[in-house]
Amino acid sequence: MTTAPQFCEIGARTNFSFLEGAAKPEEMVVQAALLKLSGLGIADRNSVAGVVRAYALAKQIADNFKKREKTRISEKEEIFLDPIRVQPGARLVFSDGTPDVLAYPQNRQGWGRLCRLLSTGNLRAEKGSCTLRQADLMEWGDEMMLALAPDPALVDDAPEWVALEGYLQRFRARFRKNVHLALTPTYDGRDGRIFAALSTLAARNRIPLIATNQPLYHKADRRPLSDVVVAIREHIPIAEAGFRLAPNAERYLKDAREMARIFRVYSQAIENTGRFFDKLSFSLDALKHNYPPENDPGETPYETLDRLTRAGAAKRYPGGVRPDIQEKIEGELELIRKKQYESYFLTVHKIVHHARHDLGILCQGRGSAANSVICYCLEITEVDPAENKLVFERFISTSRDEPPDIDVDFEHDRREEVIQYIYKRYGIEHAGLTAGVITYRTRSAGREVAKAFGLSEDVQSAIGSLVWGWSEEKLSERDAKAAGLTLTDRVTQDVLTYAAALLGFPRHLTQHVGGFVITRDRLDEIVPIMKTAMPGRYMIEWDKDDLDNVKLLKVDVLALGMLTCLRKAFDLLRLHYDVKKTLADLGNKNHGPEGEPVYDMICRADTIGVFQIESRAQMSMLPRLKPREFYDLVIEVAIVRPGPIQGNMVHPYLKRREQRERNIQITYPSKELEDVLERTLGVPLFQEQAMQIAITAAGFKPAEADRLRRAMATFKRSGTIHTFEKKFVDGMVSRKYSREFAQQCFNQIEGFGEYGFPESHAASFALLVYASSWIKAYYPDVFCAALLNSQPMGFYAPAQLVRDAREHGVEVRPVDINLSDWDTVLEEAEFDRAAVHRRHGEMRGVIRTRYALRFGFRQVKGLSETILKDKLVARRGKGYSSVRDLWLRSGLERAEIERLADADAFRSIGLGRREALWAVRALDAKSAAEKLPLFDRDDRADLQNEPAVALPVMSDGEQVIEDYRYLSLSLKAHPVSFLRAEFSRLGVVPHVELADMPSGQMVTIAGLVLVRQRPGSAKGVIFMTLEDETGVANAIVWKKAFARYRAVVMGARLVKITGQLQSQSGVIHIIVHHIEDMTYALGLLEGEARWFGANDRADEALRPTGDGRQKKLEQEIERLIRSRAVAAVKSNASQTAGVMPRGRNFH
């Protein structure tokens, strides 16, 4: 028996050669290991985006091999795998006719050059593509092994053939022995001839041959998917794709024996693959973080960090640093020094410090960084970890060789300034945004595959729209049926099969929201950089998991709307109330008597607009959880999450709280777990606790627990979490825990996979919860103004925020040309305690408001900030006296003034909506006489004398509709109030009265649909929020009712609901039995009151002359109109409905 031939595949493309490769990098690696190849080179088209995944898996296989463990290769299967050598490279595809080149860096310098080469191409091209030229390779091609992979069709084309020889000569002269000529079997019937021709050519130019199958997929049975991918790429149905498709399935990863057989005449081509690989000594291990040195002159980075930390500690703990805190600081410093992360901390410190002190931007670290006292001392985070028993080991630990990850939230509308600062300070050579990999989800995969099979547009969108929101679940047969496809149909089955296969394939790279990689070395020598949608901004080719795998540090510069709101609120407080507050002032201490009313308010779920706890689910939890101290808020934030809900942890926790209140002893599963679970009353709620349970109760080693945590984060993608399931449950059972409890703990960990909150993160968020609640409780005027000025953000639309402020006694004044600013501002006003709604009666003594709100122009749809600020406000002087005056002096366009009239902003000069509009329409910029200096006088009277026209007076209903149309809300009345008489006749109960009704009673309510919510954790149940003039009401539509009333639930803007009232701890829901679309009733609002004779003045307006003929005409009109009134109401309804809130859908 002869020894098995050695073969290394150097031409593998993965699905990171977007829409070319049809296998994941991981699949390629596993297959290469199964085939026991001597090596696998990953060479994607002008990209190294997929190499880290291959590298990480190869490393894991090697680790497992050493430990004699199996490697999981799919959701169900795990096997023993031999280690496989994987080399990162790239397939260089040129735009100038140069044949493709497979390029592999030999060492770290070569990698740097490859990255520079690809960056050059990326930056030259449009976003998302890469334009390379021969000259680029000539410039950057040193320290690399290269293989030319010409198109075999060249054999037929004499000029091209000559050109190929030219390339070979040039490359040979430039790169000497590093250049190879690749031979690839195509099975087009002429392989022998092509091999012979290429081999002659190579020999003539002293270039070694090298064999590769240039696989596009790991196994031959991927050919159909590969064809689908081609069809998607070429935007053509498969049946018409013709020769764009491969004629056969030969582009799979072939084993050494098969390759040796194919190349039996050219055995040196096979042997050369081994020699090629032997020259490659580069590994991604060689990339390590090297942060820019941020040390001050004369100090080492450690000394700088040490000094800044101590100075910060003195500031944070004015009463002196407690010994235990001092000890913590020393411990953290020691660890950071050992891990050499000093510069990383200093960099983050620098950015945060600059944002906070030089730019005046409110910011706060979130996530695990909040565990670190040093981060607290450096003002990166605002929550004192010592106060909140947070553990530093969650952040950095010796047992884990994983870089720390600091996420910082900034004000959402000013984050851009921080990003600009980072670019300015470090330059694009050293700072870049992390990539995010956009993958095919159910929706997009279904759509694209349906298109590839030539299904019509409406079937494509039917398949696409079947899924609510993002989902990675497979397109199910039920989905197909709903889209009108028959399952017995072959095409349908193919679509479902290949859509499922395409799931998770990357589509393109996009920039991560704010993850920055900052390096001391040139960034583009570590990883290629590329353009983003924004000019002057660059991102790297790797996503955050890739960065973790190659151990590069990143800083997440994130945007948070609530920070904008809080900063604006703090500014208003300082300006109008002379109250100086900061985030840290509001947290980190016992809130004492000042906190009492705040917590009272939270317990009543009076939290509209408050950070995090304003959603329907959160609000219904509050009266049951009854938070009384800061830590309760931390729990509140963490508990209403899909993780704990799916893990079924909420009710046990609530039960234990009730037990504690009644002083019943809480029992813990064991003493060891009491320490872990004490603060959450025996119910694991945080990610850390899950890990600690794994260690203490399931016997995991810390490193294993950490892998478990990482598996949680990526479990949907990698499916590795099940590896741990048996070990975890068995581990706990062997330590005498009940299997049920063990399974419960594990289920929760699974739930965390998608939405887990670490405790430190919950604590950071809880601080914002308290801060926003505090402002809302004491200064509802400031709170509402800040929220309005920070839109869009949060769960509620301005209409609800304003309504809530008014219910708390805040006066809100309409937008006006002479009184408003761009932002909503505060105007002196007496606070009317009686105006506080009785629901919030207890706030009467708490609220310290002394101002009214004046709407800003930002509330008006379609106005530009700069124009309004620079023209209208800047030139206002003592105020505008007429529409013409405003037009002449402010320089606003007529359309802009018309918009102001639409918004009813001329009241201060005595003009109603229609009068103002009438005047606006008369403005004519084209008429030269208007602007002659002669007439440009102070009185500015209208030059043209025209007969007075009496316009029909707007009914109140119309006013409200117009308010909604242009302001999205009305201060005049609620639309439903006009329908109240009608509704009362129908037995509809105003929402405010629901609180006084007994649970279980059948009631009928009606209102505008504000929100429809279908949480993933609620198994198809829909929550609807309705609003009438007295308040909001929540309705629950069970699956069965939803099936029956789907069209109404999803489409109606005004509904009438009959159902059973459920009241629990002050939380009221209506369980929908019957629901009726009342949208048509909105037409009544606009239904010309005058035609019903309701408005006398309007009738007057219609009779400008006493002419008898005229009168007869009018009578005739009236007669006809009355007969048409019903039809008119109907046609109005659809128009009016269009103005009303559509009802926001949340998932």
Added chain:
Amino acid sequence: MRLTALSEGAEALGLKPGQGVAEARAMCPGLEVLEEDAAADRHFLEAVADWCDRYTPLVALDGTDGLFLDITGCAHLFGGEEALLKDILARLRRMGMDACGAVASSPGLASAVCRFGSGGIVTDADIAGVLAPLPVASLRLEEETVAALSKLGLKRVGDIMTAARAPLARRFGAFLLLRLDQALCLDEEPISPRRPVASLSAERRLAEPVVAEEDILALAGQIAVSLKPSMEARGVGGRAFELVLFRVDGAVFRICAGASRPLRDPQRIARLFSQRLQAVHDDLDTGYGFEILRLNVLHHEAFEGTQASFGGDRQSEASLAAFIDSVSARLGADCLQAFRFQESHVPERASATVFAADGLAAKLKASGPETPRSERPLRLFTVPERVEVLLAEIPEGPPQSFRWRRQQHRVSRSEGPERIAMEWWIDGLETPTRDYFRIEDEAGRRFWIYRQGLYDETPSPLWFVHGVFA
């Protein structure tokens, strides 16, 4: 994507035109959506317009869903305006159309009353009364103007009629008042008919519909007789004729025929159509027969034609396109077929027959590879023929000899394999892959032979000869 039109059922569910398809589907997951086909809609409207030719030659399209008929001087032929309108609407309804109509002294008024009012006949005395209660949108104004007017509370035409004109013109421009005056019949507005009015025309209305071709031709001849005097009076002859056939159910067929020289003779004119009728025979669905036949002279010339000279050779270099055109015009587009190359790796699917005219057009557009890279045999068998192969190189070599049509061939040279996997989206995943070889036997004959199935797919694969090279 948005909904543009709804069935009655969909309306009842509360769906609205203009609604997003995604939203509509969220409401009714079973919703059946057809893509709007504006061309087909227009085609349909034009067909209705053609049909309306029976009332007046002056038919104009109004937007995407309306028709203007200028019935000046025609109404009496149908028993007056009311009877005419009733006749049209009744017939349209019988054909399954939900139509409404109005007769008025101006297009603007008719359109307003028809689209926004109750339709019917508007007498000149009623104009203001009928118009006043209609919404301003009925005046065919720009959307922006309608919106601006309604914001001011001027929602009905009456509101504008009674308002002072100068301020209105200042604010909304002269167009508003023009439209108002047009609707009030104070201003003229011509309609633009979609078809040129034929220079000469004659028709025959039949009590009994005709079906048979010879009857149609005979009638055409009779109508041509009635045209002759007018042509003679003008001293012209027809070059282009059009025979318009109104089918009982409303379909209208137009058959054109050209003459190489001006014609007057009724028999010759009728004969022109006999050829055309034969050519279009399959397309001319006579259904329940035709009730009106009309013969139009579309183009005429002075009767004395010039004679062509012997020297003229303008026609001699007729291109293929001209040939296809002329034959197709004579015999119909489906009479000439051509082969077209089709991109498919599977040899028997690499060609298709198409109409010659389409094939020519497609050829001009075609891009990308025209042929597979590897050579194909001159003659490809429709059905591959089995051959017996005793010995072949494993796993993917050519046979050493084979037996085909009872004759043994020894292979002297070969090239291959060219591996062609079947088209899985048609053939399924199970159909075996083929390995083709070009083979020359000792006698120098060349064959295209394939093995069906790879050795690891099938234990004993079959061999076929699929074609022969020259």
